[in-house]
Amino acid sequence: MPTKANDPKRKTWLETAADTDFPIQNIPFGVFLTRDDIITIGTRIGDYAIDLGALHQLGYFSEIPLTDDIFLQDSLNDFIADGRKTWRAVRNRISEIFEANNPELRDNADHRDTVIFAMDEIEMQLPVQIGDYTDFYSSKEHATNVGSMFRDPDNALLPNWLHLPVAYHGRSSSIIPSGISVHRPQGQKLPNGADKPIFGPSRQLDFELEMAFITTAANELGQPIPVDQAEEYIFGLVLFNDWTARDIQRWEYMPLGPFLGKNFASSVSCWIVTLDALEPYRTNSPKPDQEVLPYLKYSGKKTFDINLEVSIQPEGKEETVVCKSNFKHLYWNMSQQLAHHTINGCPVNSGDMMGSGTISGPTPDSYGSMLELSWKGSKPVKLNDGSDRKFIEDHDTVIMRGHCEKAGAVRIGFGEISTKIKPVFKPKKK
Numbered sequence: 001m002p003t004k005a006n007d008p009k010r011k012t013w014l015e016t017a018a019d020t021d022f023p024i025q026n027i028p029f030g031v032f033l034t035r036d037d038i039i040t041i042g043t044r045i046g047d048y049a050i051d052l053g054a055l056h057q058l059g060y061f062s063e064i065p066l067t068d069d070i071f072l073q074d075s076l077n078d079f080i081a082d083g084r085k086t087w088r089a090v091r092n093r094i095s096e097i098f099e100a101n102n103p104e105l106r107d108n109a110d111h112r113d114t115v116i117f118a119m120d121e122i123e124m125q126l127p128v129q130i131g132d133y134t135d136f137y138s139s140k141e142h143a144t145n146v147g148s149m150f151r152d153p154d155n156a157l158l159p160n161w162l163h164l165p166v167a168y169h170g171r172s173s174s175i176i177p178s179g180i181s182v183h184r185p186q187g188q189k190l191p192n193g194a195d196k197p198i199f200g201p202s203r204q205l206d207f208e209l210e211m212a213f214i215t216t217a218a219n220e221l222g223q224p225i226p227v228d229q230a231e232e233y234i235f236g237l238v239l240f241n242d243w244t245a246r247d248i249q250r251w252e253y254m255p256l257g258p259f260l261g262k263n264f265a266s267s268v269s270c271w272i273v274t275l276d277a278l279e280p281y282r283t284n285s286p287k288p289d290q291e292v293l294p295y296l297k298y299s300g301k302k303t304f305d306i307n308l309e310v311s312i313q314p315e316g317k318e319e320t321v322v323c324k325s326n327f328k329h330l331y332w333n334m335s336q337q338l339a340h341h342t343i344n345g346c347p348v349n350s351g352d353m354m355g356s357g358t359i360s361g362p363t364p365d366s367y368g369s370m371l372e373l374s375w376k377g378s379k380p381v382k383l384n385d386g387s388d389r390k391f392i393e394d395h396d397t398v399i400m401r402g403h404c405e406k407a408g409a410v411r412i413g414f415g416e417i418s419t420k421i422k423p424v425f426k427p428k429k430k
Contacts, residue, residue: 005095008410012098013106016046021413027091028271033123041071049117064089075129080216080235081350124270128351130172135355137166138332142360145372162290165332165340171263178417183425185264187248201424202245205392208358209368212240215352222345227298230335239269267419281305281404285333302333308402315395320383325366394423
């Protein structure tokens with residue numbers, strides 16, 4: 001078992017709501033800009049952001065071997081590279097500092113004013129500098145739905161799908177934090193019945209409900225990571241919206257796969273929740289349909305029970321929840337994904353991001369994309385304001401949320417990703 005920071009009886013001297021995503025048992029990590037325009041690495045308890053750079057400078061981590069500047073950076077990459085022993089020590093120490101009966105910081109007003117910020121006083125940043133980004137295709141329900149739409153429903157899964165976690169390498173330069181708007185992409189599309197493409201804005205802009213895990217520096221060139229050791233190199237998880245232009249993707253993806261239909265934007269939540277924080281919600285993966293090769297066989301419970309939902313909010317209107325799914329539905333788990341990613345000797349670095357692929361569940365209301373929810377546009381999704389959607393329209397905001405909750409355990413959440421769609425980019429007139 002990981003750490004005393006998970007003790008469900010632990011309380012904090014900070015005022016927090018009973019249903020907060022960020023109790024003292026969570027202690028996620030992120031990067032933010034303070035009210036003094038200083039960028040720092042921090043954590044969050046309730047609706048308070050905590051400046052770990054300032055906390056370190058004031059001597060609160062003196063018993064942990066950390067470099068002086070470990071938290072005075074614009075990304076978590078170096079901290080993540082220090083490994084799980086350091087992550088656990090820091091997380092435990094933060095838990096001690098903010099525990100209800102600890103007066104160290106609680107009774108020092110000057111230090112509190114330096115270290116603690118209200119969430120509306122800060123500006124969240126992308127938590128890691130992402131060197132490489134891989135997106136998997138690991139939901140059997142999603143792959144089956146898509147295969148049924150575009151191929152023979154009786155042979156929806158391609159021959160390799162049940163034997164390996166299918167994936168492609170994406171582009172990290174367009175991964176953005178929650179709160180950053182996205183312009184509608186343009187590209188080539190092939191209209192129905194046409195034999196030549198046209199150019200124009202995507203008319204089938206879609207979200208994909210995903211999660212992503214962040215790695216530490218894990219292996220050398222040529223060195224695979226064994227499946228049962230994979231979690232040692234996974235720092236934590238974020239919510240992930242892998243935006244997709246379905247019409248652009250459909251025309252371009254043969255024979256090499258996703259390109260312009262995918263790389264215009266992907267949105268992430270700003271707080272990385274560690275695997276240690278999620279430990280009380282560990283659960284079983286789906287039972288495999290076929291026996292897998294030895295390097296993908298694992299022992300124990302390798303996934304987590306994380307409730308996920310997606311809402312669409314038209315401009316000026318209330319939001320409508322259009323999807324409720326769960327991370328545990330993924331057929332291929334993170335350990336299998338990382339083991340497969342490195343079985344050929346591919347090196348993984350600190351801050352690399354691995355997207356899960358669309359997380360669809362077994363029922364129509366749990367499908368993780370508009371492509372599935374509207375079944376390729378044939379069944380428009382009704383919104384609370386009386387309108388409907390086949391795909392995402394300009395000025396819509398898509399909101400993704402995730403949390404773990406069950407009797408006997410403390411709620412652990414991820415916050416949200418909120419992203420507004422703007423019309424096609426138009427240069428300003430000179």
